Amino acid sequence: MKKSALLITKSMMAAVMAAMLFAAPAFSRVAYAENNEKTTVNKEETVEETKEEVKEEEPNGDEEAQEEVLSEYDQAIKDAADARHALQKDPTHIHHYRWIAKMNESESAEGTINYMCEECDRVWYFRPYPAYHCFQGDIARQIEVAPENFTVKVKTSLFYNFNKQVMEALAKRPDVSLYVSFLRNEYLGDRLSFVIPAGEDTMSLLDENGYAGFIFLGNKYGMTLEEKHEIEEEDAEAEETEAVEETKDTETSESAAKTTKN
Numbered sequence: 001m002k003k004s005a006l007l008i009t010k011s012m013m014a015a016v017m018a019a020m021l022f023a024a025p026a027f028s029r030v031a032y033a034e035n036n037e038k039t040t041v042n043k044e045e046t047v048e049e050t051k052e053e054v055k056e057e058e059p060n061g062d063e064e065a066q067e068e069v070l071s072e073y074d075q076a077i078k079d080a081a082d083a084r085h086a087l088q089k090d091p092t093h094i095h096h097y098r099w100i101a102k103m104n105e106s107e108s109a110e111g112t113i114n115y116m117c118e119e120c121d122r123v124w125y126f127r128p129y130p131a132y133h134c135f136q137g138d139i140a141r142q143i144e145v146a147p148e149n150f151t152v153k154v155k156t157s158l159f160y161n162f163n164k165q166v167m168e169a170l171a172k173r174p175d176v177s178l179y180v181s182f183l184r185n186e187y188l189g190d191r192l193s194f195v196i197p198a199g200e201d202t203m204s205l206l207d208e209n210g211y212a213g214f215i216f217l218g219n220k221y222g223m224t225l226e227e228k229h230e231i232e233e234e235d236a237e238a239e240e241t242e243a244v245e246e247t248k249d250t251e252t253s254e255s256a257a258k259t260t261k262n
Contacts, residue, residue, distance in 0.1 A: 028085040056249045076147050084145065087120035090193075095122060101129055101137025107158040110134065133205045135159050139178075140169040146176050151195070155181040162217075166204040181226060191227035194218040 057072075070078060095117040104111040111134030116124040135156070142152045143166070153160065155156045160182060163207040171180060194217055205212045205220075 020186045028148075055262050070092065073153065080145055080147050081121070082117065084121050087124050093120060095120065095124075097124055100132045102112055102141075103134045103138040104131065107131060107135065107156060110136070113137070120252050132159065136163050136165050140165045142178050143169040143178065146173065150197070151177045151179050153181075157183050157187065160215075161211045161213045162211075164203075164206060167206055167212060170196065170200070170202040180214060180217070184215075184229070188229060190225055190229045192218055193224045193226050194221045196221060 096119055097115055098118055098119065099113050100116050101113045102111050106132060110128050112126045112132050113129035113134070114123045116123040116126075135158075137155055139152070139162070142154075145150050161191075161237065175198055177198040178196040179193065180196070181191060184192055186188045190212075194214070196217065202212075205217065207213075
C-alpha cells in the first residue's frame, strides 16, 4: 500500500510539473506580447510628441519670407551688387584694380581702403583708413555703381559736409540724385534732410577749400525737418550759459575797443 501511495504521489507531482512546463512558455509569450504592445504604444506616443515638438520648433515659412523681403531701394542695390559679383566667375573678365574706400558699420570707427576691381568688387588688398575719408569714398562709390536714374540715400549722425570726391561722382552720374539726412549739430540736434537733384552742376557747390556743407546745401535745395530734437533742461542751461558768456565777451571787446579809441 505504501509503495502504491508513493507511486501515485510521484505520478501526480510529475503531472503537475509537466503542466507547469507547458504553461510557462504560454505565460511568457503573453507577457512579452503585453510588454511589446506597451512598448509600441509608448513609441507611437513618443513619435507623436516629437512631431509636435518639431512642428513647434520649425520656423514659419511665411515669417522667413517676410524677414527676407527687401525694400525697393535695398533690392535695387542688391541686384546691382549681384550683377557686379557675377563677373568674378567670368573667365573672360579682366580686373581693373584701384583704391576704393569702404565705411565701417560704425561711423566713428575707421573703415578700410580696398585695392579692388572697380567692375566686379574683387578685393586684392586692403588696409585701415580714417572714418571721415571712408565716409566720403563710400558715398562716391555708391553714386558710381548706382542703377540708372537712381536716388542714393545717405543717413549720418556724425558728418556734416561733402568733399570734392562726392561732387565729382555726382558730376559723372548726371542721372543720379542724392538724398541726405543729418543732424544739425553733428551728434545731436534736429534731424534734417535735403535732396541734390540729378543733373546739377555739383562742382560749383564746393567752397574755396573743396567742401560743401550740409547746411549750405540744405538752404540751397530746400531743408526738411525730419525729427525735432527735444533739448533737455541741462542742455538748455548749458546753451543759455554759453550765450551769456558770449554776450559778456562781446561787451568786453566793445568796451576795450572804445577805451582804446579814447
